[in-house]
Amino acid sequence: MKSKVDIAIIGGGIIGLMTAFELAKRGEESIAVYEKRYIGSGSTFRCGTGIRQQFGDPANIQMMKRSVEKWKTLGEDMEFPKFKFAQTGYLFLLYSEKEVENFKKNVQLQNSYGIPSRIISPEEAREIVPGLDISEVIAASWNHTDGKANPFLAVYGLSRALKRMDVEINEYTEVQEIMVKDSRITGVKTSKGEVKADIVLNAANAWAKILNQKLGLDFPIEPYKHQGIVTEPFKLGEIKPMVVSFKYGGAYLTQKANGGLIGGIALKYGPTWDLTPTYEFLREVSKNFTKIIPALKYMSIIRQWGGYYAETPDHNAVIGKIEEIEGYYLAAGFSGHGFMLAPAVAEGMAELITKGHTSLPLDFYDPYRFKRGELREQAIQMG
Amino acid sequence: MSENPREKIIICRCNDVTQKEIEDLIDQGITDIEMIKRITHIGMGPCQGRTCIPLVASIIARKTGKKVEEIEIPATRIPVRPVPMGALVGDEDEE
Numbered sequence: 001m002k003s004k005v006d007i008a009i010i011g012g013g014i015i016g017l018m019t020a021f022e023l024a025k026r027g028e029e030s031i032a033v034y035e036k037r038y039i040g041s042g043s044t045f046r047c048g049t050g051i052r053q054q055f056g057d058p059a060n061i062q063m064m065k066r067s068v069e070k071w072k073t074l075g076e077d078m079e080f081p082k083f084k085f086a087q088t089g090y091l092f093l094l095y096s097e098k099e100v101e102n103f104k105k106n107v108q109l110q111n112s113y114g115i116p117s118r119i120i121s122p123e124e125a126r127e128i129v130p131g132l133d134i135s136e137v138i139a140a141s142w143n144h145t146d147g148k149a150n151p152f153l154a155v156y157g158l159s160r161a162l163k164r165m166d167v168e169i170n171e172y173t174e175v176q177e178i179m180v181k182d183s184r185i186t187g188v189k190t191s192k193g194e195v196k197a198d199i200v201l202n203a204a205n206a207w208a209k210i211l212n213q214k215l216g217l218d219f220p221i222e223p224y225k226h227q228g229i230v231t232e233p234f235k236l237g238e239i240k241p242m243v244v245s246f247k248y249g250g251a252y253l254t255q256k257a258n259g260g261l262i263g264g265i266a267l268k269y270g271p272t273w274d275l276t277p278t279y280e281f282l283r284e285v286s287k288n289f290t291k292i293i294p295a296l297k298y299m300s301i302i303r304q305w306g307g308y309y310a311e312t313p314d315h316n317a318v319i320g321k322i323e324e325i326e327g328y329y330l331a332a333g334f335s336g337h338g339f340m341l342a343p344a345v346a347e348g349m350a351e352l353i354t355k356g357h358t359s360l361p362l363d364f365y366d367p368y369r370f371k372r373g374e375l376r377e378q379a380i381q382m383g
Numbered sequence: 384m385s386e387n388p389r390e391k392i393i394i395c396r397c398n399d400v401t402q403k404e405i406e407d408l409i410d411q412g413i414t415d416i417e418m419i420k421r422i423t424h425i426g427m428g429p430c431q432g433r434t435c436i437p438l439v440a441s442i443i444a445r446k447t448g449k450k451v452e453e454i455e456i457p458a459t460r461i462p463v464r465p466v467p468m469g470a471l472v473g474d475e476d477e478e
Contacts, residue, residue, distance in 0.1 A: 038417045045421060152421035171415070232429050232465055258398070258424065277461050286471035297469030302429050303460045 001170055001192055006030040007353065008188045008197035010175045010211065012039035014151065014342040015331050016203035017158040017169075021078070022350035024165040031167045032197075034190055036174035036207075040155040043205050044339060046307025048228055048252055048264055048383055050242045051340040052090040052146040053115045056106045056380050059364030060316070060337075061113050063344040066360060070343035071149060079164075080157030083150070086257065089241035090146035091128060093292070094119075094139045099246065103141040106380075110143070117143035129239055131293040136247070148242060148254055151339055178202070178211055178328070185327030199353060201329045206310035208318075208332030215325065219318050219367050221333035223308040224270035226383055227281045231299040233259025239293070249288030250382040261299060263289065264383040268309065275306035309336040309383075314375040319345060319365035321352065329353060330367055336381055394442075395435035397428020405439055409446045416443060420457055429465050432457070 007028060009016045012035025020031050035041070051071055053064040070077075071085040094100050103119060110117045120142045122134035128142070162169055170192070177189040178200055187196040202208050206223040239255040250266025265285050269278070282304055290297045312318060315335040322328040331349055334341065344360055351358035364376065389403040400423045408419055416439060419425060425439055426432030436456055444451045 038415050040421065041417065156418070156422050230427075231468075282462070282466075283471050286468035290468050290472055290474075297472065297474050298467060300429070300465035300467045301462060301471070302431065302465045303427065304462065305458075305460055 001173070002030075002032060002168055002195065003193070004196040005032040005168070006197065007032075007199045007201065008195060009033045009201045009203055010178075010188065011035065011042065011203035011205060011207070012169060012171065013042045013044040013203065013205060014040070014154060014339050015205065015334070015345060016201070017155060017162065018342045018346035019201060019203060019331065019349045020162055020167050021158055021165075022346045023353065024162065024167050026350055026354050028354065029166070032195065033162070033167065033169045034173045034175045034188065035169070035171050038171050039159055039169060040151065042207070043308050043310065044151050044155060046228065046305060047151055047339040049148040049151060049256070049262060049339070050090070050252060050254070051085065051148055052143070052242065054090055054092065054106065054110060054117055054141060054143050054146060054380070056109065057364075057377055058109065058113065059361040060379055061110055061115060062361055063341055065113060065115060066344040066347065067341055068145060068147075070347065071147075074154070074343065075157070078157045078161035080153070080160060083153040083157045085147055085149045087145060087147040088254070089128070089142060089144040091125060091241045091243050092141040093125065093132070093137050093243065093245045093247070094141065095136050095247040096138070100139045103139075107141060115143060116145060117141060128241060129243055129293070131238060131295050132243070133292065133294050146242065150257065175211065177214055180215060180325055183325055185325060199327045199329070201331060201349065201353070203331050205332045205334055205338060206308040208310070208330065212330070217322065217324065219330065219333070220313055220370055221310050221318060222271035223273055224268045224311050225272055225275055225306050226264060226268050226309050226336065227277055227285075227304060227306045228262060228264040229282070229285055229301050229304045230256070231261040231296075232302050234261075234299060235259070243292060244382055245288070245292050246382065248291045249284060251285070251288045251292060252383050253289055253292065260302070261296070266382055275308070277304045277306050311335045313370060314377070315379045315381050316376050317341070317345070317365045318367045319349070319362050320367050322367065335379065336383060337379065394438050395423070395425040395428065397430050397435075398424045400425050400435070402442065405442050406446065409443060414443055414447050416440060416454055417457055419443075426457055431460065431463070
């Protein structure tokens with residue numbers, strides 16, 4: 001482990017690794033990532049795999065549009081073609097006139113930014129996913145350019161690329177303190193020793209707050225337990241898009257490349273650090289999933305796990321330069337959207353760090369909005 | 384067709400992962416069972432690692448010179464056996 005670097009990144013999840021990748025591509029030569037367990041172990045490996053542009057506000061729509069462009073070429077960019085962005089769409093099932101009205105507004109906004117989403121009929125929805133129960137569905141919001149990707153392969157591919165680019169990845173190395181002198185970053189104190197650095201990026205998501213509090217900084221990010229399941233594999237192509245139903249549990253579900261179903265519902269616990277899976281979730285997820293696709297009752301659940309949504313009061317992340325400490329940056333509190341947003345956030349952070357500004361709308365995620373009482377409209381969130 | 388028998392030895396029967404695939408990863412420096420699990424999906428199929436996890440742990444031990452006991456086994460997830468969703472919602476015609 002080096003004892004001095006230019007940029008120290010705390011957190012070896014998708015945000016930290018992707019930002020390291022963007023910085024290295026811009027010619028930064030001395031970057032290190034510190035991860036307290038193994039890379040991806042925090043929230044990235046526990047995520048639901050979805051990547052969508054169907055949001056309800058201009059900032060998230062633009063960020064996700066940029067992210068999708070970058071997800072499409074990530075396999076090539078990191079020279080790991082095994083990683084593929086599956087552009088299989090997102091299908092929101094709508095059951096009431098009020099829901100349809102809201103989604104029509106969102107679609108209009110999405111279209112104005114060039115996202116080809118549209119409202120379709122229940123019958124069209126069933127052509128996309130043949131197993132759907134559409135007896136209560138009155139319309140659906142559909143965008144074929146949304147999709148999903150495998151977080152394991154994204155992280156593995158990035159780690160290979162970063163090693164080639166001489167970025168130091170330190171696993172099982174916990175950052176215990178961020179070192180500051182005269183309101184300037186001086187480095188990080190890790191479980192394996194101190195490292196000098198001029199710039200520190202806190203990308204620890206659910207854990208970001210712990211390090212901030214030691215510095216006397218308070219940005220509201222709380223860990224909530226959400227859960228996911230996978231089933232045994234079945235015939236490929238049955239559930240290509242991510243299917244979402246707010247009526248049935250705030251559920252999201254899709255078929256993975258290996259044939260198993262992955263998904264979750266909005267049932268959450270917290271704030272808590274406990275991640276023990278609950279029987280209540282197992283039952284509720286089955287109840288809601290079988291309402292959406294009745295034939296799923298024949299499928300067996302093989303795994304259930306918990307993970308954090310690092311939530312903020314408006315369910316939007318906290319991203320930006322920290323004014324109180326020169327050289328300190330924060331990108332955390334992704335509220336369940338960190339994986340999908342990572343490419344655009346990483347690009348924005350890399351520009352912010354190297355040039356001092358970015359053309360991406362990172363201001364929307366301004367860490368100081370909470371203190372000013374300027375909460376954003378809640379981001380569309382399920383799971 | 385390959386002459387290498389390690390390509391024919393299946394370590395994970397749920398996801399058809401061979402001994403060679405595991406050893407190749409270790410040769411590339413990926414010795415953490417957690418990462419091997421995510422890359423190959425060992426331990427994540429219907430049997431939940433009952434067969435493959437001890438085998439992978441012993442391959443890692445042999446190739447890295449560690450003791451099998453030193454290799455931390457990934458978390459065991461519920462349910463212990465696959466459960467049909469129909470059974471969980473109390474559906475009568477569950478097969």
